[in-house]
Amino acid sequence: MGTGIKPWLRNVAGNVRRLRLKQGLTQEQLAEKAEIEARYVQDIERAKTNMTLAILVALAEALGVDPRALLKPAALLPARAGRPPKKVGRTMAPTTTRKRDQ
Numbered sequence: 744m745g746t747g748i749k750p751w752l753r754n755v756a757g758n759v760r761r762l763r764l765k766q767g768l769t770q771e772q773l774a775e776k777a778e779i780e781a782r783y784v785q786d787i788e789r790a791k792t793n794m795t796l797a798i799l800v801a802l803a804e805a806l807g808v809d810p811r812a813l814l815k816p817a818a819l820l821p822a823r824a825g826r827p828p829k830k831v832g833r834t835m836a837p838t839t840t841r842k843r844d845q
Contacts, residue, residue, distance in 0.1 A: 748793060755799065756790040757817030762806045763788075776805035790819060 763773050770788070774781040779798060786792040787802070794802075803810040 749790070751814060752790040752793065753819040754815060754817050755794070755813045756788050757819045758813045758815060759784070759802055759806070760788045760820065761817060762808060762812075766806065773802070773805055777801040 759773075763770070768776075770784045771781045774784045777784070777798075778801060783792065783794075783798070784802075787794055787798075799813060800810050803813055806813075
């Protein structure tokens with residue numbers, strides 16, 4: 744008998760995360776490009792959900808790869824808890840200031 748779906752989910756998870764990070768995308772940005780919910784990308788990258796073929800193709804197109812590339816053997820790296828560190832050099836949008844009464 745086969746090994747089931749878990750190894751395939753881990754391969755997709757590892758490849759999606761690796762390609763997303765290589766392209767400098769956040770999970771939210773990838774979700775927007777693939778037209779899916781960000782929470783779904785999180786679950787996919789942790790191999791916690793069994794996605795449809797349509798989602799696999801949407802992720803591949805968003806990452807600019809053939810869908811078969813997401814099925815290749817890949818290591819599922821441990822997820823880090825919390826938000827990623829802020830990038831150096833990013834600036835906040837200027838805030839509106841009120842003129843003081845004279």
